[in-house]
Amino acid sequence: MAGVPPARPHGPDGERGLRCVCVLTGGWTREELEEAGAAAVYGDVRVLLRDLDGSPLA
Known part of the structure; x- marks a missing residue:
């Protein structure tokens, strides 16, 4: 994901x-x-x- 505008209802804020x-x-x-x-x-x-091993994806 390259980025999601904050105005989107389902942005990167984890609401889902x-x-x-x-x-x-x-x-x-x-x-x-x-x-x-x-x-x-x-x-x-x-x-x-x-930095993949130290990222939230690890």
Whole structure:
């Protein structure tokens, strides 16, 4: 998931019991994703893959 705008009814805030891990792609800022409840926000996929064992996906 590249990002979900905070205005969406089912954003990364986990209201459906799911936590989202986001990757910045230019759609939304880190701050917007964090405010919406993202479990983690990564600058790009390489960083997520490098840190995968320590990520919320581990």
